[in-house]
Amino acid sequence: MGTSHRLTDGAALRDLVPRVLASLVRRGEAFDAAEDALQEALIEALRVWPEHPPRDPRAWLAAVATRRLVDARRSEAARARREEEVQAEPPPGPVSDAGDDTLFLLFTCCHPDLAPTSQVALTLRAVGGLTTREIADAFYVPEATMAQRISRAKRTLRGRRLDQPGDLAVVLRVLYLIYTTGHSERVDLAAEAIRLARQLTLATEEPEARGLLALMLLNHARWPARFDAEGRVVTLDRQDRSRWDTRAIAEGVRVLQSALVLQRPGRYQIEAAIAALHDDAASAEETDWPQILAWYDDLVALTDDPPRQDPAAVLGRAVAVGHVVGPVAGLLETDRVRGVLGDRYRWHAVRAYLHELGGDRLAAGAAYAEAARRATNVAERDHLVRQAARVRASGA
Structure with missing residues (x-):
């Protein structure tokens, strides 16, 4: 039994x-x-x-x-x-081990002929073992819609050769997209992405795979402090750090070190190094901003073409410049990408933060309000509205 x-x-x-x-x-x-x-x-x-x-x-x-x-x-x-x-x-050859099988399926589900949404859905279905209903719930769409999406993905793969090596960068992007999608009542997609990334690191020695796993672990360690009792967003500088998962932080650091020692740094390793520095600080005031800025310099340097640069990297570097050089210098950094990022709510949110850091509460309140107007995520929008109200009240 x-x-x-x-x-x-x-x-x-x-x-x-x-x-x-x-x-x-x-x-x-x-x-x-x-x-x-x-x-x-x-x-x-x-x-x-x-x-x-x-x-x-x-x-x-x-x-x-x-x-x-x-x-x-x-x-x-x-x-x-x-x-x-x-x-x-x-006749079929010897059965490969679990790690090889997972890697093979991940590459199959992340086939370049599939749209990103289909890559994610098929990965969760075939590799993650989630039901169509669970995936639909995680993405807040009807089950029938998700079933059609998965069926279209499988039809797209019909007749394709699936025995050729795929692009690991696509697999990593899909796993990170799964991680950042969030949570639902039925499925914790962040935990599922971490589980799949663990299996991927067993099947490849590529340091960027370890870098992604480290990044997710180091970010996920802060999840218990990400929201307050009322479900409202709590920014990193205001989080109760005693609630962070120290075991996940320690594991993330170990995984990151095992990647960096190979001396082939990439985006995920650098972002993980930045996350590790945030996690290492006992308080927001003790954050090692000069070291964080150095890592952001390396991250932005990975892509010299401004239109193709990662907005999060550019804006994160602006915040670091604001802390190391000064808020005015940070604002100048955001001005340089106004044409590329000026229509995004995060650009206005970063400027609001830098204005507040420099003591200009009037400009900070206006920027927070503009960021809230452009935000599409309800939780983020509500948070920015509260930030705008807080700054304006403190400056009255």
Whole structure:
């Protein structure tokens, strides 16, 4: 009874799914057909395993899914041709380990022919093992809408060669997008992104993969202090740092150090180094702004073309300049990217912060109000409205 219970446990099945799906796709099965067959195998497993648990659950699922694929082929008009192709294929090689399977599926789901939203949805479905309803809830869209999005993604992959190396940068971008999407009542996407990033670091020695994991850990460590009891946003300088997750910070620092020692710095490693410096400060006043500015200089230097620069990096550097050189110098930095970022609420929010840092409460209040007017996120907008009211009241 104990063994069968473990086999039908949701977490255990979720770990098996990407490994079996990867083995099917790797040997040449169409992605959508392989996933449909595996879903049928999972339904059969839930029916059979409680009474007859298999010795090798992974092999059992692969065998049943393969039978479903064969049955489906036989029912199609091109049965004879497809059966000849299957007979001509070499026998499957040895099953790769979990890390390789996860990496393979991540690259498949992040295929460049897919739109970013489809890459995220397919990754959560195939690699994360989340249900369509859970993904829909996480993105606050109807389940039918998400089902259509996933179906379109699988149709796009139909006929594509999935045995070629993909772009790791795309995989990392998708994982970070999953992390920054947020949380819902049913799914913690940030935690899911961290889980997938952990598996990715097991499958590649690329330091940027470790850099991304470190960045997410170091940022996520502050999550308990990100909102107050009423659910309102609390900015970094006002957070109760005793509520930060020190274990996550320590792990993030270790992962970051293991990446930096390879001396191939990239965006995620640099952003993680900045996050580590914030996390290391016992108070906002003790923040090592000169070191943070040095890292921002490196981050902005990664892209010399201003229109292509990361807005968060440019604005983050402006804040650092404001603390190291002075608020006026920080404002001058924002002026240089007014044409590129001037229509974004974060640009106005940063200017408001720098105006307040310099003691100009009138200008700060106006900038906070303008940032609130342009914000699209409800929580951010409400926070900026309160900031504007606070500054104006203090300057009255």
